[in-house]
Amino acid sequence: MSSNAVRIEEYNKICDFLDSQSLFHLEPDPRRWKFLRADVLYHAFVLQAEFWRSTPYVLAAVLRNEPVERLYLVRRLVISFDGCDAPISHSPYLDWLLNNLPNLESVQLRDSTRSFADDYLTFFHGKPPEPVMNDLNAHCRRATLKELVWKSSIRMMDSFVRFLHTQPEITRLEFNSLYPPSADITFHPGALPNLQVLHCTSCFSTLLLPGRPISHLQVSMSLLVNSNTASFPSCDDTDSVQVLSVGLDQYSIDVFYEFLSHFRNLKTLTVIAPHILNLERLYRLIAVISLTSPNIEFIRLCGPLAPHTSFPPHRIFGPLDSLLAFEYLLDESSGVFRRLFRGNVFHEPPPIFVKWTCGLHNEWLGNWKTDVQQVQVDARHFADVRSAVRGRAGAPSGF
Numbered sequence: 001m002s003s004n005a006v007r008i009e010e011y012n013k014i015c016d017f018l019d020s021q022s023l024f025h026l027e028p029d030p031r032r033w034k035f036l037r038a039d040v041l042y043h044a045f046v047l048q049a050e051f052w053r054s055t056p057y058v059l060a061a062v063l064r065n066e067p068v069e070r071l072y073l074v075r076r077l078v079i080s081f082d083g084c085d086a087p088i089s090h091s092p093y094l095d096w097l098l099n100n101l102p103n104l105e106s107v108q109l110r111d112s113t114r115s116f117a118d119d120y121l122t123f124f125h126g127k128p129p130e131p132v133m134n135d136l137n138a139h140c141r142r143a144t145l146k147e148l149v150w151k152s153s154i155r156m157m158d159s160f161v162r163f164l165h166t167q168p169e170i171t172r173l174e175f176n177s178l179y180p181p182s183a184d185i186t187f188h189p190g191a192l193p194n195l196q197v198l199h200c201t202s203c204f205s206t207l208l209l210p211g212r213p214i215s216h217l218q219v220s221m222s223l224l225v226n227s228n229t230a231s232f233p234s235c236d237d238t239d240s241v242q243v244l245s246v247g248l249d250q251y252s253i254d255v256f257y258e259f260l261s262h263f264r265n266l267k268t269l270t271v272i273a274p275h276i277l278n279l280e281r282l283y284r285l286i287a288v289i290s291l292t293s294p295n296i297e298f299i300r301l302c303g304p305l306a307p308h309t310s311f312p313p314h315r316i317f318g319p320l321d322s323l324l325a326f327e328y329l330l331d332e333s334s335g336v337f338r339r340l341f342r343g344n345v346f347h348e349p350p351p352i353f354v355k356w357t358c359g360l361h362n363e364w365l366g367n368w369k370t371d372v373q374q375v376q377v378d379a380r381h382f383a384d385v386r387s388a389v390r391g392r393a394g395a396p397s398g399f
Contacts, residue, residue, distance in 0.1 A: 044076035098123035104143035174199035221252035245270035245364035266293035301328035
């Protein structure tokens, strides 16, 4: 076997390992990987802004010199600023990418330290794009997306909502807004007819749930609502939701119980509420679920219990005949959860320790039975971890 053949074989293994994520991580110019099939090479680009070579400008500069047919091969574009600012200077080149990749199916704009300048993106506002890099955008055609993840706070929400009305194929939508929707923000009943996965604030979820086949819902409870002014979805609108994940803080816990009472077909519930759930709140949670979602199978607490709160006993399964397993985060640094299974009067299965395999913050999209691996832990180590957490947190709260 020639050395060149070995090299190609090794690169193919690298490509398989990346799972078509992005060869842009390794080399900003895809022409250097021309021995790979074009559909694999151009399938996805993941831009990490902390690396000078991985920016919208560099990728746009490379792709604008490629044959037009290559642009039709790109299906996925991910841009992650991960703690870096998202400067306005990125916007024209990102806009060029969005407007010149006509077969894009997935766009992910991940966290940044400040709002991305979405008002500069003509792709989302239906305006003609302005030429950049002496390019006339001759082959511009708006893509029909299937997945849109926008973690940075959206500033021009009215334009963003109008854009969503032009995207009937979206099945997964995640976006963030610092403020509740204004009175003039509405969604037409026929918009987003295929939406199945939704991640937004609780206020926007109330607008988007009616008439859509949403099976997976993740919401953050807004700080600006209380039990007297909050708007909740009707039970009929939530019938399709089987997986619910809710992010809480100490100000939204009471609103959460009311919000939860409107879901009657839940199978899986994740509560992201570090250090604010004690046993009293946990039993209240179980009581609400037993009345509204009696068929629930799995509950996960993605966050440690309140300081000085011991692990809930097996009798937590009592009110829920359908509940098969319950787990909570034991150690944040390693992502290890402790899981209890339902037993009977003669046998209580011992708890196990698991780690999720579906990626950080994507656990709510995974299967609790198959997307975990059991791990062995040193009980003394976790005793030390819990002691350290209690020491940092101080006295237990009086909620």
